[in-house]
Amino acid sequence: MFPSSAxxxxxxxxxxxxxxxxxxxxxxxxxxxxxxxxxxxxxxxxFKLVRGGYELKFVGLRNFKKLLFGSQxxxxxxxxxxxxxxxxxxxxxxxxAFAYWIWRYLCSGKAGxxxxxxxxxxxxxxTGLILLGLSVLNAKGFPGSLIVTLFYVFxxxxxxxxxxxxxxxxxxQRIAGRNFFRLIFFIPLMVTPVGxxxxxxxxxxxxxxxxxxxxxxxxxxxxxxxxxxxxxxxxVLIGDSWQWIPFMFIVLLAALExxxxxxxEAAKMDGAGGWQIFRDISWPAIAPVAATVILIRLIEAFKxxxxxxxxxxGGPGIATESMTLHAFIAWxxxxxxxxxxxxxxxxxxxxxxxxxxxxxxxxxTQEAGT
Amino acid sequence: MTTPPxxxxxxxxxxLFEPKDIKSLSPVRLxxxxxxxxxxxxxxxFPLYWLLVTSFKLPIHVSDGPVYLPFIDFEPSTHxxxxxxxxxxxxxxxxxxxxxxxxxISTFLAVLFGSMAAYALTRITYRPKLGSIAVFIVMLAxxxxxxxxxxxxxxxxLAVGAALFVLFLLTLAKRFKRALGNNDxxxxxxxxRILPPVxxxxxIYVMFQQFRLLDTHFALIVVYMAVNLPIVVxxxxxxxxxxxxxxxxxxxxxxxxxxxxxxxxxxxxxxxxLAATFLLVLILSxxxxxxxxxxxxxxxxxxxxxxxxxxxxxxxQWWYMSVLIVIMxxxxxxxxxxxxxxxxxxxLIGAVKG
Numbered sequence: 001m002f003p004s005s006a007x008x009x010x011x012x013x014x015x016x017x018x019x020x021x022x023x024x025x026x027x028x029x030x031x032x033x034x035x036x037x038x039x040x041x042x043x044x045x046x047f048k049l050v051r052g053g054y055e056l057k058f059v060g061l062r063n064f065k066k067l068l069f070g071s072q073x074x075x076x077x078x079x080x081x082x083x084x085x086x087x088x089x090x091x092x093x094x095x096x097a098f099a100y101w102i103w104r105y106l107c108s109g110k111a112g113x114x115x116x117x118x119x120x121x122x123x124x125x126x127t128g129l130i131l132l133g134l135s136v137l138n139a140k141g142f143p144g145s146l147i148v149t150l151f152y153v154f155x156x157x158x159x160x161x162x163x164x165x166x167x168x169x170x171x172x173q174r175i176a177g178r179n180f181f182r183l184i185f186f187i188p189l190m191v192t193p194v195g196x197x198x199x200x201x202x203x204x205x206x207x208x209x210x211x212x213x214x215x216x217x218x219x220x221x222x223x224x225x226x227x228x229x230x231x232x233x234x235x236v237l238i239g240d241s242w243q244w245i246p247f248m249f250i251v252l253l254a255a256l257e258x259x260x261x262x263x264x265e266a267a268k269m270d271g272a273g274g275w276q277i278f279r280d281i282s283w284p285a286i287a288p289v290a291a292t293v294i295l296i297r298l299i300e301a302f303k304x305x306x307x308x309x310x311x312x313x314g315g316p317g318i319a320t321e322s323m324t325l326h327a328f329i330a331w332x333x334x335x336x337x338x339x340x341x342x343x344x345x346x347x348x349x350x351x352x353x354x355x356x357x358x359x360x361x362x363x364x365t366q367e368a369g370t
Numbered sequence: 371m372t373t374p375p376x377x378x379x380x381x382x383x384x385x386l387f388e389p390k391d392i393k394s395l396s397p398v399r400l401x402x403x404x405x406x407x408x409x410x411x412x413x414x415x416f417p418l419y420w421l422l423v424t425s426f427k428l429p430i431h432v433s434d435g436p437v438y439l440p441f442i443d444f445e446p447s448t449h450x451x452x453x454x455x456x457x458x459x460x461x462x463x464x465x466x467x468x469x470x471x472x473x474x475i476s477t478f479l480a481v482l483f484g485s486m487a488a489y490a491l492t493r494i495t496y497r498p499k500l501g502s503i504a505v506f507i508v509m510l511a512x513x514x515x516x517x518x519x520x521x522x523x524x525x526x527x528l529a530v531g532a533a534l535f536v537l538f539l540l541t542l543a544k545r546f547k548r549a550l551g552n553n554d555x556x557x558x559x560x561x562x563r564i565l566p567p568v569x570x571x572x573x574i575y576v577m578f579q580q581f582r583l584l585d586t587h588f589a590l591i592v593v594y595m596a597v598n599l600p601i602v603v604x605x606x607x608x609x610x611x612x613x614x615x616x617x618x619x620x621x622x623x624x625x626x627x628x629x630x631x632x633x634x635x636x637x638x639x640x641x642x643x644l645a646a647t648f649l650l651v652l653i654l655s656x657x658x659x660x661x662x663x664x665x666x667x668x669x670x671x672x673x674x675x676x677x678x679x680x681x682x683x684x685x686x687q688w689w690y691m692s693v694l695i696v697i698m699x700x701x702x703x704x705x706x707x708x709x710x711x712x713x714x715x716x717x718l719i720g721a722v723k724g
Contacts, residue, residue, distance in 0.1 A: 009627060016628035020490035023483040024559065024599055031574065031596035032562045033537075037530045038573035167410060170403050173395060183710070184411050187418065190702040192657035194674045195695035199417045202424065202688060210420055210436045242417070303566050306659045310678055324660065327568045331664075336572060343569035354564050 039340045047336035063341035072338065074144060075318055075326065076345070077132060081141030087134045094130055098123035122356040125349075142229075145318065145326040145342070146349070152237060152322060153301040153353070160241050161294055164248025169278070171249075172256040182253065189246045197310030200239040229319035232312050236320050239307050244300075248293055255289035256282060291362035298357060302350040323349075418699075425450050425692035432688050450689035454697075462676070462694070468666075469673040470701065472587055473656040476594035481648050483595070484602025485610075485640070487559070489632055491552050491603070492610040493618070556607060563600040571664045578665065585670045590662060594655040601654075602647055609643030610636065645712035653702055673698050 012019060043063055045056045067076040083091075102119050105111055129150065136143040143151075171181055188196070206215040206223055215223065225231035259282060267277050305324040308314055314321035314329070321329070323346040330339035386398050395403065423439075424432065426446035437443035454462050490496075574593060575584070583589045613636060621631050637644070659674040666672065677698065680691040 012629065013627040017490060017494045017496065020486045020494070020628070021496070024487035024603065027483065027596050027599060028559060028562055031593060032565055032570060034530065035570035035573035035577070036565065037533050038526060038576070039569050041526050041529050042572055170406055173403060175395070175400070175403060181407050181411065184414055186706070188414055190653055190699060190706060191418070192659070192674050192677065192695070192698055194659055194677045195421070195698060198677070198686070198691050198695065199421055201686070202420060203417055208432065208435050210438065212436050242413070299564050305568070324566060324568045328660070328663075331572065340569070340572055343566060343572075346566050347569050350564055350566060
């Protein structure tokens with residue numbers, strides 16, 4: 001029996017709800033969920049090449065222990081230094097602020113078990129990360145891939161947002177050539193990150209790059225940025241920002257163009273200044289969009305790998321290594337368990353950060369906006 | 371004695387710093403705005419200019435310190451271009467074709483499947499209880515198949531099975547209270563974007579190795595499609611939500627099937643969203659580096675890998691690299707030119723609704 005085409009049409013119409021969504025669900029289950037679970041198993045085992053194949057031995061949490069307390073601690077968390085008294089005070093302030101935040105939530109009368117738990121997790125993880133940051137960012141300490149990744153994410157996203165917003169505000173004014181600038185500013189988004197890495201390696205060359213005369217004039221003629229940890233990190237950050245500022249810019253500009261023009265003009269009639277107009281009219285109008293682009297960038301920024309890999313090869317030492325690059329290097333040295341463990345730590349930090357941002361900041365702005 | 375300026379005669383200060391009327395900018399502000407915008411144009415364009423200029427330089431022009439203007443500072447040479455196009459020949463064209471094939475096919479499929487799912491999530495109410503059961507059965511079958519036929523270790527399939535069962539219980543218990551599950555499905559799909567590729571790529575590598583699919587177009591197409599699906603669903607769902615439902619209802623009364631309505635009515639209306647989404651996903655897959663690094667070595671090598679490889683034995687070959695980067699930008703610029711008028715609108719709708 002071969003189904004006739006009419007029958008097939010009828011069948012497919014009846015099954016349409018399933019057929020429409022099935023490909024997506026299957027692809028995600030097969031290529032996200034299943035690998036994620038397999039990866040968890042890899043993270044809990046040791047991988048060894050044996051004759052004619054490989055062997056996986058279950059070792060429990062040993063891979064994670066190695067990252068957090070063992071031989072790879074310097075690589076992942078960093079070298080821990082001394083925390084000064086002032087920094088302890090700062091940390092105490094953070095803890096008090098989080099405690100107050102949770103206390104206010106509990107007293108608000110809307111507290112639920114998941115909300116409390118979520119806030120506790122956010123507060124604990126963020127405090128832990130700040131503690132770690134303070135203990136590695138001093139003369140004796142040296143940050144590992146976790147703190148470096150967080151630097152790329154937070155410093156990068158803030159920088160990109162601020163410059164993107166500034167450019168969008170400039171371009172949203174009544175000026176000729178707005179579309180021309182919009183087109184020009186969009187270009188960096190299209191360049192492959194690998195290409196950007198090489199371009200910035202050329203540009204940042206102090207002896208043969210285009211700005212060499214400038215460097216020499218300032219007396220930095222033989223300054224090697226690639227040897228200094230922080231200058232290398234900043235070069236990576238600038239390359240990444242060069243690519244992603246356009247994304248912030250173009251979405252924020254669209255949002256600004258969408259805001260009601262009459263309100264702005266009415267405010268100008270009443271003699272409101274530029275800052276007042278921005279604070280009271282423009283910002284509330286674009287805040288939900290701003291929260292969303294920041295969320296999108298947060299999600300993507302955690303995955304940074306091409307730039308540090310090509311620009312600095314993770315160096316000097318491990319100074320510019322992001323967590324993804326760390327996992328890749330572990331994979332290349334046949335340490336599949338360690339690689340998956342780093343991947344899982346990245347997943348954990350990324351999920352906590354993005355979900356916290358979404359629940360506690362992005363949703364607030366959207367509720368306020370509607 | 372100074373006299374106060376009359377209403378018609380404005381002082382120099384006022385003429386410079388105050389706008390003529392409410393809709394225009396004061397001259398000082400105008401100059402400042404253009405200065406800043408021009409400066410940023412320079413920031414954006416200079417690295418690209420430098421790439422273009424370097425691609426016409428001889429090695430000696432690079433190693434002897436900077437020269438800026440062709441024909442004035444140095445005599446441009448096409449040696450790098452001829453090396454890339456004629457000496458390397460197939461070694462350039464093969465990765466280029468690979469990149470074109472992989473990026474366009476995976477983007478097309480991701481946009482197609484993603485919009486199907488996004489459309490379904492805006493128009494059809496799912497009872498996820500049934501859905502999760504079906505999913506569970508499919509996954510169990512797959513796990514059993516992998517153990518029995520492919521030979522994955524039993525611990526792995528057991529771990530997968532147990533974890534999926536927990537997942538199943540969680541979803542079932544959750545659905546029990548709620549009648550609507552569409553938002554949960556949507557959140558589940560979008561949240562997959564948070565998953566860093568480096569977590570998933572090792573098992574995918576092992577999986578493809580067992581199916582002997584490593585270093586094929588198929589592997590990269592499927593993986594790129596999977597990582598970009600969440601974005602498509604996210605952007606397109608909000609787009610479909612803005613399309614009025616009346617047209618579809620009247621078509622349904624006329625007896626058109628769901629697929630017909632989707633293809634002939636809904637998709638044409640969603641063109642701006644489709645264009646913007648297509649472009650964004652195309653850029654992401656065209657420039658993707660990490661997954662290609664894991665999953666392809668020679669036959670399916672893509673352009674980002676070829677560019678990265680120019681650093682190999684004799685130190686960075688800046689001139690060859692620059693040629694490759696310049697020719698890599700071209701197709702994306704062409705697509706952007708084609709789809710440009712849709713981009714802003716398409717991106718905004720996704721972002722506003724988030």
